[in-house]
Amino acid sequence: MNLLVTANHAPFLQGGAEAHLAGLLAALRARGHQVEALRLPFTFDPPAAIERLMAFTAGLDLTAPNGQRIDRLISLQFPGYGITHPHHVVWLMHQHRAVYELYPADPPPELQRLRTAIHAYDTAALARAHARFANSRRVAERLRHYNGLDAEPLYHPPPGAEHFYTAPAEAYLYAPSRLERLKRQDLLIEAMRHVRSPIALLLSGDGGQADTYRRLIERHGLQHRVRLLGRIDERLKRTLYAHALAVAFVPFDEDLGYVTLEAMLAAKPVLTCTDSGGPLEFVRHEDTGFICPPEPTLLAERIDWLYAHRPQAAAMGRAGRAHWETLGISWTRVIDRLLSV
Amino acid sequence: MTAPLDLDALLERLRREAAALPADDLPDPLPLDTTPPEPVPALPLSPVALLALPPADFLPAAYRQLLGRDPDSSGQATYQNLLAQGHARSEILYALAHSPEGRARGARLPGLSWRALLCRWSLATRRYRPSRLRAALLAGRGGAIGAIYRRLPSSLQHAALAPFYLAALPSRWLRRWETRCSEPLASLLSLLEAQKHRTDGLEALLHGHLDRTRARLDHLEAQSIRHTEQLQHLDAQSIRHTEQLQHLEAQSIHHTEQLERHTAALRHRLARLEHAPLLERPTAPPPPEPGQDQLNAFYLAFEDACRGSEAEIRATQRLYLEHLAHSPAAQGLPVLDLGCGRGEWLALLTEAGYAARGIDLNPLMLERARAQGLDVACQDALAALAAQPDASLGAVTAFHLVEHLPFPTLYRLFAEIARTLAPGGLLIAETPNPENLLVGSHTFYHDPTHRNPVTPTFLRFLAHYHGFTRIDILRLHPYPESAKVPGNDPLTERVNGHLCGPQDYALIAQRPLDA
Numbered sequence: 001m002n003l004l005v006t007a008n009h010a011p012f013l014q015g016g017a018e019a020h021l022a023g024l025l026a027a028l029r030a031r032g033h034q035v036e037a038l039r040l041p042f043t044f045d046p047p048a049a050i051e052r053l054m055a056f057t058a059g060l061d062l063t064a065p066n067g068q069r070i071d072r073l074i075s076l077q078f079p080g081y082g083i084t085h086p087h088h089v090v091w092l093m094h095q096h097r098a099v100y101e102l103y104p105a106d107p108p109p110e111l112q113r114l115r116t117a118i119h120a121y122d123t124a125a126l127a128r129a130h131a132r133f134a135n136s137r138r139v140a141e142r143l144r145h146y147n148g149l150d151a152e153p154l155y156h157p158p159p160g161a162e163h164f165y166t167a168p169a170e171a172y173l174y175a176p177s178r179l180e181r182l183k184r185q186d187l188l189i190e191a192m193r194h195v196r197s198p199i200a201l202l203l204s205g206d207g208g209q210a211d212t213y214r215r216l217i218e219r220h221g222l223q224h225r226v227r228l229l230g231r232i233d234e235r236l237k238r239t240l241y242a243h244a245l246a247v248a249f250v251p252f253d254e255d256l257g258y259v260t261l262e263a264m265l266a267a268k269p270v271l272t273c274t275d276s277g278g279p280l281e282f283v284r285h286e287d288t289g290f291i292c293p294p295e296p297t298l299l300a301e302r303i304d305w306l307y308a309h310r311p312q313a314a315a316m317g318r319a320g321r322a323h324w325e326t327l328g329i330s331w332t333r334v335i336d337r338l339l340s341v
Numbered sequence: 342m343t344a345p346l347d348l349d350a351l352l353e354r355l356r357r358e359a360a361a362l363p364a365d366d367l368p369d370p371l372p373l374d375t376t377p378p379e380p381v382p383a384l385p386l387s388p389v390a391l392l393a394l395p396p397a398d399f400l401p402a403a404y405r406q407l408l409g410r411d412p413d414s415s416g417q418a419t420y421q422n423l424l425a426q427g428h429a430r431s432e433i434l435y436a437l438a439h440s441p442e443g444r445a446r447g448a449r450l451p452g453l454s455w456r457a458l459l460c461r462w463s464l465a466t467r468r469y470r471p472s473r474l475r476a477a478l479l480a481g482r483g484g485a486i487g488a489i490y491r492r493l494p495s496s497l498q499h500a501a502l503a504p505f506y507l508a509a510l511p512s513r514w515l516r517r518w519e520t521r522c523s524e525p526l527a528s529l530l531s532l533l534e535a536q537k538h539r540t541d542g543l544e545a546l547l548h549g550h551l552d553r554t555r556a557r558l559d560h561l562e563a564q565s566i567r568h569t570e571q572l573q574h575l576d577a578q579s580i581r582h583t584e585q586l587q588h589l590e591a592q593s594i595h596h597t598e599q600l601e602r603h604t605a606a607l608r609h610r611l612a613r614l615e616h617a618p619l620l621e622r623p624t625a626p627p628p629p630e631p632g633q634d635q636l637n638a639f640y641l642a643f644e645d646a647c648r649g650s651e652a653e654i655r656a657t658q659r660l661y662l663e664h665l666a667h668s669p670a671a672q673g674l675p676v677l678d679l680g681c682g683r684g685e686w687l688a689l690l691t692e693a694g695y696a697a698r699g700i701d702l703n704p705l706m707l708e709r710a711r712a713q714g715l716d717v718a719c720q721d722a723l724a725a726l727a728a729q730p731d732a733s734l735g736a737v738t739a740f741h742l743v744e745h746l747p748f749p750t751l752y753r754l755f756a757e758i759a760r761t762l763a764p765g766g767l768l769i770a771e772t773p774n775p776e777n778l779l780v781g782s783h784t785f786y787h788d789p790t791h792r793n794p795v796t797p798t799f800l801r802f803l804a805h806y807h808g809f810t811r812i813d814i815l816r817l818h819p820y821p822e823s824a825k826v827p828g829n830d831p832l833t834e835r836v837n838g839h840l841c842g843p844q845d846y847a848l849i850a851q852r853p854l855d856a
Contacts, residue, residue, distance in 0.1 A: 163362075170351060198346055227348055239359035 001071040001339070002034045004062065006080030007093075008042035015178055016258055017093060019159045020135070021076060024091075027331035038062075040080055047114040050079075050096070054121050057082045074338060078118070082125035089338055091133040092143065092151060094255045095122055100146055101253055102182075123147045131341035136256040138277045154337055155329045158258035160234060164265035166317065167242040169310060172200040173271070173303060174244035176237060176259055179207030179228075183251045187273070187294055189216050192226050194300035197307035201248070202240060204229040241266035246306050246313055250294065253277035264288070264324040269316035271302055282327075288320035392430050392519045393526035399430060407437045407448040426472060428463065429515035435460035456515060463511035470509050471502040637703045640790070644682060644706070647787055654685040657818065661686075661738070661769055662693055664849055668767040670695055670735025677734050677761075679722040679754075680742040684710030691715060695735075700725040723750065726757035736767040743800065744772050744791050751795075751803070759807045762852040768809060770800065771847040774816060778839045800848045809850035816843035 005028070007021045021037065028035045040057065043049045061084040062073055073085035081090045099115035107115070126132060126143070132151035134140035140151045177183040185203055192201050203213070203226070210228065217226045232240075241247065247263035248271045257278040263270045264282065270289035272279040283289040290302045306313045391403050400420055404412040412420075420433050435457055438448040450457065467473065475498065477483065478490045493501060670676050673696060681687050681699025683706050690697035700720040701707050710717045718725070722742070737758045743751055758768055775781035775794035785794050797814045804812050820841035826833050 170355075171346065172351065200346055200348055200351070202352075224348065225346055227352070229352075233359075235362040236356060236359040238362065239355050243355060243358075 002069055003028055003072050003074060004036055004038055004070050006038045006040065006073065006075045006077075006083060008077045008080070009039035010042050010044075016256070017077070019258070020093060020156065023156060023159055023331065024074075024076070024334075027335050030331075031335055038080070042077075044098070047110045050114060051117060054079045054082065054117065058121065058125075060084065072339065079121065079125075081129060082121060087130050088128070089131045089133070089341060090126060090129040090151075091135065091154060091338060092126075092139055093135045094139055095142065095146075101142060119146065123149070133338065136278045137281050138253070139255050152337075154334055155256070155327065156331060156334045157329050158261045158265070160238075161261075161265055163234075164238055164262060165242050166267040166321070167239075169245040169314060170243045171198060171307070172202050172244060173246055173248050173306075174202050174204075174240050174268075175248040175250075176204045176240070176262075177249065177251065178205045179203070179209040179213055181209055182253075183207075184273075184294070185209070185213055185250075186216055187250050187296055187299060188248050189213060189220070189222065189226055190296035191299035191303065192222055193220050194297050195303045196300075197304050199225070199245065199303065199307050201226045202229060202244075203227070204232045204237060204240065206231040238266070241268060244268050245310065246271055246289070246303075246317075248272075248299075248303075249276065249279055250299070251276050251279075252294075254279060261324070261329070263317075264320040267314075267317040267321040269306065269313050269320060271299065271306070273299075282323070284319075284323065288316055288323055390526055390530070391434065393523035393530055400433070403430075403434055403437060407434065407443050407450075408440075408446060423467070426467075426470065427509065427512055427516075428467070429460075429512050429519055431456055431515045431519060432460045432463050432512065436464055456518065459511040459515055463508070463515070466508035469505045471499075471505045474502055474505055475499075637705045640703055641683075641705045641709075643788070651683060651685045655689055658686050658689055658740070661847070662689065664767060664769065665690075665693075665695065665736055668736050668851075669763045669765050670767070672735070674733070674735030674763050674766070676736045676738065677725065677729070679725070679737065679739040680745075681710060681715075681717055682706050682740075684713055684715045684717060686738065686740060687715045687717070688713055722754060723757060726754070726761055729761040731760055732763045732766075734761045734766055735763060736769065737762060738769045740771045741773070743770055743795050744785070744793070747792065755803055755807045759809065759852060764852055764854045766852040768804065768850045768852070769847060771817070771845055772800070774843050774846040776816075776839075776846075777842045777844050780844050784844070797846050797848070804848060804850040808853065810853045811851040813849045815847045815849060817846060818844045820844070 005021070005025060007017070025035055025037055040053060042053065057079045062070060063085055064070065070085065071087065073083065073088045075081040075083065075088065075090050076093045078094075078096045081088070081092070096118050099111070099118045103115060104111070126147060126149050132143075132149065133154040134143060134151040135153075136155065137153040140153045143149050143151050173188075175185060175188055177185065179185060186209075188201055188203070210230075214228060217223060217228070229236075229240075241262060244266070246269045247259065247266075249257060249259040249263070250271070250273045251257065252275060254277040257276075260270055260272070260279040260282045270279065270283045272283050272289060272291055273294040274280075274291055275294055276291075280291060283291055285291045292298050292302055391399060391406060394402050400412050400417060404410060404416070420436070423433060423436075424430070431453060434450055435453065437443050438450050453460070478487045481487065481491075483490065490498065490501060665671060665676070675696040675698055676690055678687055678690075678697060678699040681701050682703070684699060687697050687699045687710060697716065699710060699715060699717040700722065701710075701717065702719060702721065704719055707717050707719055722739075726737075739754075743754075746754065755768075762768065772795050773780050773785050773791075775785065775796055781794050785791055797816075801812050801814060825837040825841045828834075
């Protein structure tokens with residue numbers, strides 16, 4: 001089939017979205033399809049830029065560009081799903097979060113206008129789609145809640161899933177993520193002030209909050225047990241997973257979160273929060289990890305427990321891996337499902 | 342794990358482990374040279390290096406080095422002999438290089454320098470070496486001097502040769518020099534030997550790897566060929582399927598065309614039938630099919646069992662007489678009862694003084710009716726109407742007939758009734774009422790010759806369509822009160838209405854007076 005995949009392009013911002021798109025393209029190509037990606041330059045600011053892009057996609061018809069046949073148009077992000085195509089399949093990674101679940105309590109007027117425009121655009125465009133899938137149950141829930149539309153949750157494996165391995169635990173907690181406010185690494189750093197066990201916190205990833213977090217670590221004098229490793233290569237990441245006592249992942253309302261899945265692949269218990277979104281679809285409290293209120297002292301208690309009960313922690317990790325096996329998450333299934341509609 | 346934290350050491354360990362992990366992506370395949378490597382040429386030894394070789398290796402190596410060949414047996418013997426007599430290896434090399442063969446090849450001896458002179462001297466005086474002289478003299482050579490020598494006591498024999506020991510001196514010096522410089526050379530050579538051994542080992546290893554890689558490549562190639570074949574096979578299959586599809590499509594088009602032709606023919610025939618004059622239609626009923634007698638007997642028995650007794654039917658039909666009183670039938674125009682059955686209604690009509698005639702297709706029923714002296718005929722309803730002139734009937738009645746007829750027949754039946762009724766003439770048609778759920782879903786199907794329930798709405802419209810006026814629907818025969826659910830709240834009433842309401846209804850319609 002001739003397949004066109006649309007997604008956004010925010011130059012030099014690396015994250016789950018990039019990996020998701022790359023994985024989808026590779027999996028479609030591996031099945032012998034002709035695949036091309038259409039990437040829309042996306043800037044978060046100012047609102048007028050977003051409105052221009054919306055107007056552009058709303059006016060774009062890719063039914064048969066230049067007489068070329070496109071069997072399916074697959075869109076992953078806002079606003080690509082507004083492009084016109086009779087067989088438009090949306091696999092929603094997330095919507096424009098700033099006007100949905102991250103909408104501030106006291107918004108400036110231009111954001112209010114943008115919100116109205118995007119809600120109308122999304123509701124109309126997504127209702128028109130030939131089929132709707134969501135990256136996770138959480139994303140489907142939001143779509144239902146804000147736009148009154150249903151979507152089928154469809155999970156995919158994290159990149160390089162087959163390369164993860166496990167090894168005996170060392171005395172550290174591993175927390176990989178971009179260093180952004182939504183990922184809330186500060187909760188973990190604060191928690192480390194209250195942890196009594198001789199255990200370290202290793203944070204990998206880069207991002208806008210790197211300096212803030214560094215200063216926070218210094219302010220609390222935690223340099224000897226909390227370390228920002230910066231951006232690391234995939235092999236070191238897997239080793240850090242393999243030897244961790246547990247993986248900490250405490251974002252606010254994550255869409256899906258590869259970290260949870262990667263921790264399960266490395267047979268490690270996951271420490272997450274009650275408002276973390278995506279991870280809650282996978283972590284089973286007190287079985288494969290802990291779901292804890294977003295409170296540093298409560299997180300610290302769990303960390304101390306994990307250190308004091310290392311054999312149980314390892315068993316929880318194994319339970320997580322076993323749970324992964326039962327989920328049957330694979331690109332084969334994803335592609336089967338996406339192309340079956 | 343309980344040791345105090347040393348984050349740097351921990352990270353160092355982890356980094357080392359990570360670095361040893363296989364990379365995600367396979368490196369580009371190495372360019373594999375499939376030609377075997379050229380053999381390493383034998384190390385060319387400098388003449389001086391020859392001095393350090395083990396005794397057995399020296400002469401063959403010297404020959405190869407200087408003359409480019411293996412030693413011949415006489416040469417080998419001669420030089421072996423010289424060495425045995427105490428000559429130095431340098432002298433042998435000198436002799437070989439300066440032999441006519443050596444000179445022809447331009448053999449050179451760099452490194453021997455001034456010692457070549459010693460060699461030359463030593464070789465030139467080789468006949469005068471004490472050992473050689475003594476052996477010759479003792480063998481009886483040397484003439485008179487030899488005889489004198491042989492007579493000397495053995496101690497003097499040696500002393501007598503003392504001057505000739507000078508001739509042996511260069512050999513001794515050369516041998517001493519050789520010993521001095523060959524020691525480091527020997528160790529170097531053994532080192533080289535060891536190195537070569539290791540190189541050979543590595544080479545063997547490399548060849549092993551190469552072989553395995555080639556085997557793997559072959560395997561992959563075979564796999565790729567297999568996959569290509571499978572793909573080709575699939576391709577061929579797909580082509581076959583496409584062809585089959587095209588074939589089916591062609592067939593389907595063909596069938597559609599046939600179907601259209603047949604439809605057209607049927608339409609044509611239907612049109613002909615519809616436009617044929619009514620009187621030309623066959624008036625005789627179609628001959629009963631084989632076994633029809635049994636079916637008729639069954640139906641009579643069924644009617645007796647389920648339609649109700651004749652007396653009951655007569656009682657319920659009595660109310661229609663009131664309607665007839667205001668119709669042209671009252672002035673003497675005949676009443677035609679279609680599907681008269683056992684003749685209950687005809688009997689009522691006759692008793693009331695109407696001129697009534699009935700038709701039915703069941704001879705057994707008709708027999709019963711005739712036995713009562715009623716005017717009946719075995720006739721098809723449409724045929725019976727067709728035989729009637731326009732506006733000649735006072736009323737047409739049909740009890741429980743319409744639900745037996747296919748729609749085209751029913752349509753024509755109404756048209757014919759409209760034609761044959763006199764102005765003001767009445768049509769009375771009674772049929773089961775499907776508004777009652779139990780009738781529509783259950784009792785209607787007691788009779789196997791029923792086709793489908795006919796709703797009051799439909800029947801009213803059909804009459805209206807054919808020009809009838811003053812159309813009335815009478816709902817008849819509700820369940821007895823005792824069968825109803827007690828109570829009069831809206832729900833109970835609705836339940837009673839749907840389940841226990843009228844089981845039949847009658848359409849009563851009038852041919853317009855000014856028709």
